Amino acid sequence: MGFLQRCVARSLWPGRRTLGAPRWGQPQPQIQLPRRLYAAGIPGLQERTLIAVKPDGVQRRLVGDVIKRFEKRGFKLVGLKLLQANEGILSEHYHELRRKPFYHELIQYMTSGPVVAMVWEGYNVVKTSRAMVGETNPAEAKPGTVRGDFSIHVSRNVVHASDSVETAQREISLWFRSNELVDWDCCDHKIMYEL
Ligand code: IDP
Ligand code: MG
Numbered sequence: 001m002g003f004l005q006r007c008v009a010r011s012l013w014p015g016r017r018t019l020g021a022p023r024w025g026q027p028q029p030q031i032q033l034p035r036r037l038y039a040a041g042i043p044g045l046q047e048r049t050l051i052a053v054k055p056d057g058v059q060r061r062l063v064g065d066v067i068k069r070f071e072k073r074g075f076k077l078v079g080l081k082l083l084q085a086n087e088g089i090l091s092e093h094y095h096e097l098r099r100k101p102f103y104h105e106l107i108q109y110m111t112s113g114p115v116v117a118m119v120w121e122g123y124n125v126v127k128t129s130r131a132m133v134g135e136t137n138p139a140e141a142k143p144g145t146v147r148g149d150f151s152i153h154v155s156r157n158v159v160h161a162s163d164s165v166e167t168a169q170r171e172i173s174l175w176f177r178s179n180e181l182v183d184w185d186c187c188d189h190k191i192m193y194e195l
Pocket of ligand 2: 163
């Protein structure tokens, strides 16, 4: 079966996998495999990370640009909300930085306006999104990264990205309830990954 036929077959029976070549013009026997089973070829496809556009990014109307980068890269959006973060959530989020001299300014900055919190899913998403976001200090962030393209000073660096898989899990459960995350089938999943 050629590539085009495979694409047509996949668009006709989205979310399904056929075992064996289909015979055209006849009802297609379909064997439905559980999503997690056929995703099992590549471990870590369901890795998730927390990305947040900080108040300066929201004020500067950069939300769409940040989302666009993650969509175009191929990651899957599974959670999204605009909220005014309070000190409670931020003190937990930045717990490790509580003794830093800039901590109080950081909390002030993060409560100065709304934040757009997102959960993105995909293979190696934590590491890849850190690379897409760039170094903490925009002066060291490479052009092409969010911080390297849109920010100048470390105190206003536009976006947050979790720094490890463990941190991501903790941050996601801090910012989102489990019923705010949507587990959905991406129609281009099989094109993005070799499944
Ligand atoms: P990260 O956001 O790249 O993970 P962290 O070291 O976790 O960097 O710091 C969290 C946030 O604290 C940074 O994104 C930045 O907004 C702020 N921050 C870090 N270092 C400084 C600083 O030296 N001065 C002011 N703000 C800082
Ligand atoms: Mg950090």
